[in-house]
Amino acid sequence: MGDILGLVAKRLGLGLIILLVISVIIFFMVELLPGDIAQAVLGQGATPENLAALRKEMGLDQPAVVRYLGWLKGAVVFDFGNSIVTGASVSETIGERFANTLFLATYAAVIAVPVSIVLGVLVALLRNSIFDRVANVATLTSISSPEFFLGYILILYFAVNWGMFPAIASLRADMSFVDLLHRTFLPALTLVLVVTAHMMRMTRAAIINLLASPYIEMARLKGTPPWKVIVRHALPNAWAPIINVVALNLAYLITGVVLVEVVFVYPGIGQALVDAVSKRDFPVVQACCLIFAATFILLNLAADVGAILTNPRLRHPK
Amino acid sequence: MTKKKEVLLKIRDLKIQGYSDETWIDIIKGVDLTLHRGEVMGLIGESGAGKSTIGAACMGYARDGTRISEGSIEFDGMELTTASESERRALRGSRIAYVAQSAAASFNPAHKIIDQHTEAPLQYRLKKRLEAQEDAMDLYERLRLPNPQEIGFRYPHQVSGGQLQRAMTAMAMACRPDLIIFDEPTTALDVTTQIEVLAAIRDIVEQFNTAAIYITHDLAVVAQMADTIKVLLKGEEVEEASTKEMLDNPKEDYTKSLWAVRSFESPQRYRPKDGVPLISVRNVDAAYTGGEKVLDDVSFDIYEGMTVAVVGESGSGKSTTARVITGLLPPMKGEVLFKGKPFPASYRDRTKDQLRQCQMIYQMADTALNPKVRISEIIGRPAAFYSGLKGVALKNRVDELLDLIELEPSQYYNRYPPELSGGQKQRIGIARALAAEPTFIVCDEVTSALDQLVAEGILRLLDRLQNEMNLAYMFITHDLATVRSIADEVVVMQHGKVVEQGPKDEMFKPPHHPYTDLLLSSVPEMDPNWLTTLLEERGVDNVGDAASARIDPNDPKVTGANA
Numbered sequence: 001m002g003d004i005l006g007l008v009a010k011r012l013g014l015g016l017i018i019l020l021v022i023s024v025i026i027f028f029m030v031e032l033l034p035g036d037i038a039q040a041v042l043g044q045g046a047t048p049e050n051l052a053a054l055r056k057e058m059g060l061d062q063p064a065v066v067r068y069l070g071w072l073k074g075a076v077v078f079d080f081g082n083s084i085v086t087g088a089s090v091s092e093t094i095g096e097r098f099a100n101t102l103f104l105a106t107y108a109a110v111i112a113v114p115v116s117i118v119l120g121v122l123v124a125l126l127r128n129s130i131f132d133r134v135a136n137v138a139t140l141t142s143i144s145s146p147e148f149f150l151g152y153i154l155i156l157y158f159a160v161n162w163g164m165f166p167a168i169a170s171l172r173a174d175m176s177f178v179d180l181l182h183r184t185f186l187p188a189l190t191l192v193l194v195v196t197a198h199m200m201r202m203t204r205a206a207i208i209n210l211l212a213s214p215y216i217e218m219a220r221l222k223g224t225p226p227w228k229v230i231v232r233h234a235l236p237n238a239w240a241p242i243i244n245v246v247a248l249n250l251a252y253l254i255t256g257v258v259l260v261e262v263v264f265v266y267p268g269i270g271q272a273l274v275d276a277v278s279k280r281d282f283p284v285v286q287a288c289c290l291i292f293a294a295t296f297i298l299l300n301l302a303a304d305v306g307a308i309l310t311n312p313r314l315r316h317p318k
Numbered sequence: 319m320t321k322k323k324e325v326l327l328k329i330r331d332l333k334i335q336g337y338s339d340e341t342w343i344d345i346i347k348g349v350d351l352t353l354h355r356g357e358v359m360g361l362i363g364e365s366g367a368g369k370s371t372i373g374a375a376c377m378g379y380a381r382d383g384t385r386i387s388e389g390s391i392e393f394d395g396m397e398l399t400t401a402s403e404s405e406r407r408a409l410r411g412s413r414i415a416y417v418a419q420s421a422a423a424s425f426n427p428a429h430k431i432i433d434q435h436t437e438a439p440l441q442y443r444l445k446k447r448l449e450a451q452e453d454a455m456d457l458y459e460r461l462r463l464p465n466p467q468e469i470g471f472r473y474p475h476q477v478s479g480g481q482l483q484r485a486m487t488a489m490a491m492a493c494r495p496d497l498i499i500f501d502e503p504t505t506a507l508d509v510t511t512q513i514e515v516l517a518a519i520r521d522i523v524e525q526f527n528t529a530a531i532y533i534t535h536d537l538a539v540v541a542q543m544a545d546t547i548k549v550l551l552k553g554e555e556v557e558e559a560s561t562k563e564m565l566d567n568p569k570e571d572y573t574k575s576l577w578a579v580r581s582f583e584s585p586q587r588y589r590p591k592d593g594v595p596l597i598s599v600r601n602v603d604a605a606y607t608g609g610e611k612v613l614d615d616v617s618f619d620i621y622e623g624m625t626v627a628v629v630g631e632s633g634s635g636k637s638t639t640a641r642v643i644t645g646l647l648p649p650m651k652g653e654v655l656f657k658g659k660p661f662p663a664s665y666r667d668r669t670k671d672q673l674r675q676c677q678m679i680y681q682m683a684d685t686a687l688n689p690k691v692r693i694s695e696i697i698g699r700p701a702a703f704y705s706g707l708k709g710v711a712l713k714n715r716v717d718e719l720l721d722l723i724e725l726e727p728s729q730y731y732n733r734y735p736p737e738l739s740g741g742q743k744q745r746i747g748i749a750r751a752l753a754a755e756p757t758f759i760v761c762d763e764v765t766s767a768l769d770q771l772v773a774e775g776i777l778r779l780l781d782r783l784q785n786e787m788n789l790a791y792m793f794i795t796h797d798l799a800t801v802r803s804i805a806d807e808v809v810v811m812q813h814g815k816v817v818e819q820g821p822k823d824e825m826f827k828p829p830h831h832p833y834t835d836l837l838l839s840s841v842p843e844m845d846p847n848w849l850t851t852l853l854e855e856r857g858v859d860n861v862g863d864a865a866s867a868r869i870d871p872n873d874p875k876v877t878g879a880n881a
Contacts, residue, residue, distance in 0.1 A: 211382075213423070214418055214419075214420060215425060218416065218426075221374075221410050221416040222411035222416075222437060222489075223407050223409070223410035223442070224437065225441075236428035236429070313475050316473050316475075316476060
């Protein structure tokens with residue numbers, strides 16, 4: 001086990017370095033954007049004196065490196081400065097948004113991951129049957145349709161025609177958990193439809209890839225029933241690629257959901273990012289980008305660790 | 319077995335088809351087989367003879383891409399070809415069991431050995447889990463596995479190949495089947511390990527009076543194991559007879575040719591009295607990144623135009639030595655001399671001319687040739703790279719090389735590797751090595767993946783090329799028959815050390831280092847009583863790993879060998 005902890009520590013260290021590099025890129029890319037922040041804040045009518053004063057107040061007269069280090073120092077303790085537009089603390093503004101996004105992502109993942117793995121196992125077991133084809137076509141259709149389109153279709157049927165779920169997923173602080181689940185069901189379902197195909201197809205492919213292995217033939221020749229051959233003999237060896245795809249899709253659930261949030265008017269971080277970009281609210285943009293990067297890195301790290309933990313050769317060294 | 323013979327398995331006019339190039343073609347063309355209770359039948363033949371396909375068919379099983387098209391398979395009165403899939407499945411593991419070629423690949427890496435062992439008895443509700451585990455331990459003990467109480471609770475990768483193969487035999491015994499199919503169970507093992515597995519299999523099959531079909535391409539092995547032998551060729555039976563009669567008096571020409579295979583022997587050459595060795599390995603220690611030392615003070619010389627066979631079991635450091643010589647693995651200590659001058663340790667630091675001197679031919683021609691590249695380019699590339707040939711000159715050179723390896727240039731020039739047979743691919747590998755115009759070629763197990771007749775063709779070709787071009791070979795092999803036919807000198811390696819070296823004629827005459835003795839005496843012989851005699855002489859607990867462990871490192875012959 002010591003080896004595995006060492007490996008995890010190494011990966012974590014590597015992740016931190018990558019995050020640092022990304023923070024540099026994010027900070028200086030925003031620097032490179034055309035236009036002047038002070039001008040943007042004060043508008044066209046601002047006098048040069050006012051502009052200079054604001055620049056000084058915002059620290060824009062300092063060299064970029066100094067500003068970067070100051071920003072980084074804050075970012076380490078989740079202090080991303082204040083929004084240029086509203087003046088409120090960035091962490092507070094997007095903290096709540098991020099929590100909402102995490103909630104929606106978790107909601108979708110809790111449904112999508114088990115469903116796609118079970119479906120993947122089933123289509124692997126019944127490969128080339130009608131069920132396999134239908135499942136493949138259905139999930140492929142859902143992944144190839146734009147997510148806003150899926151969202152509107154769901155709204156049309158579930159909200160407008162049948163009235164089962166609300167079309168707008170706005171949140172209130174005093175909602176009960178069940179209420180919350182009910183209210184956010186449609187955006188969650190949209191996300192489920194978007195991510196299921198990828199995970200299911202990878203599960204199917206990873207399992208079928210193993211079916212030519214000698215140990216699978218051995219299991220068959222021991223009289224093991226087909227479902228057990230898949231579940232007991234193939235699946236445990238297929239986890240590594242499945243986990244990797246699951247991690248990628250989870251990352252997508254957090255970072256790629258802007259359109260779904262817009263369709264359902266859901267107060268998530270994606271909307272916050274889009275707003276911030278259009279209003280040139282750079283501290284918010286930077287914070288969002290850094291959070292997205294950290295999400296990707298953490299999830300990929302988790303996938304690596306998961307792949308290691310499911311590999312008996314690494315779990316039980318000689 | 320002179321008891322009343324009850325027929326257990328009766329196969330009549332079996333035809334099996336395989337799907338290739340979008341049509342079904344016959345791969346088994348009407349084979350009959352009758353097996354009685356407690357009888358062991360050997361199925362032998364070269365690759366493509368259909369041995370394994372018949373073996374699987376005995377279980378009513380057709381591998382993916384094959385189908386049983388005609389004939390009948392009757393197991394203990396039950397017709398398998400018309401039985402339902404669940405009826406057939408109910409026989410597998412319980413009444414008919416299977417032992418695969420590579421236990422390392424056939425045990426599921428994700429589960430403990432004993433959990434895989436008890437799967438069938440639990441599935442068939444023959445035993446409770448604890449009973450099944452106890453029975454497994456009992457079988458492990460009967461098969462003389464070390465720590466029978468504990469070994470089952472390990473994962474497959476934690477157990478050695480020979481032990482795994484015995485564990486797999488134990489697993490086949492779990493439900494006390496009437497019939498076991500052994501599909502080349504010792505082919506992937508070293509000779510010393512092979513003996514212990516053979517002894518264990520034979521013993522347990524006798525103990526439980528289990529009938530068996532023993533599939534192998536190794537005649538000497540089948541002679542030890544089988545009561546009767548059936549010879550197959552391209553999906554058809556050649557002949558069948560009792561083991562003794564088959565060995566003493568084979569009727570068909572094909573069978574005779576199989577028996578005669580080991581006849582090729584190249585005349586032995588001797589070192590020049592004075593002269594500088596072409597390649598000289600001096601006190602080399604080597605290790606892979608972060609790993610333990612795999613070579614420990616390895617020294618030997620290879621003279622121009624001579625063949626040095628490096629023998630030893632897997633893991634003894636033979637291939638690592640080759641990697642050091644070719645510069646793929648720079649040594650930790652020691653050096654490699656070429657004609658007396660130091661060779662740069664890494665291939666990156668070698669000049670083009672130094673690189674051309676050392677070429678390699680690989681064991682698996684299948685994986686060593688890029689399947690998407692034409693033969694003309696595979697051979698042409700080194701010729702262009704080392705000799706700067708272009709256009710017509712390059713084409714002529716490739717034709718010349720194809721002529722050398724006895725393949726008609728016009729026929730093979732534009733083909734791709736997958737269109738060739740195993741032996742032809744290996745010839746392309748040889749031509750590619752020759753294209754560089756080397757003085758020295760490392761042949762890494764070049765014949766071990768080939769059938770005996772094909773392998774002999776390759777050996778003859780290598781020998782002829784050596785005579786024509788004065789090539790030196792380092793011949794890595796674990797097959798002592800190959801050593802006998804082609805080597806001039808022999809280097810024996812064990813655990814990364816050279817334990818003994820010398821001219822071939824001396825190496826095959828006693829006295830020897832005890833490890834060399836063990837290696838030599840472990841090679842199966844055609845005599846059907848060979849295994850019995852050997853076990854009587856040595857004792858059942860003194861074969862294989864146990865015997866190598868018993869070699870006393872302070873034995874004067876051991877310490878004297880390197881002096």
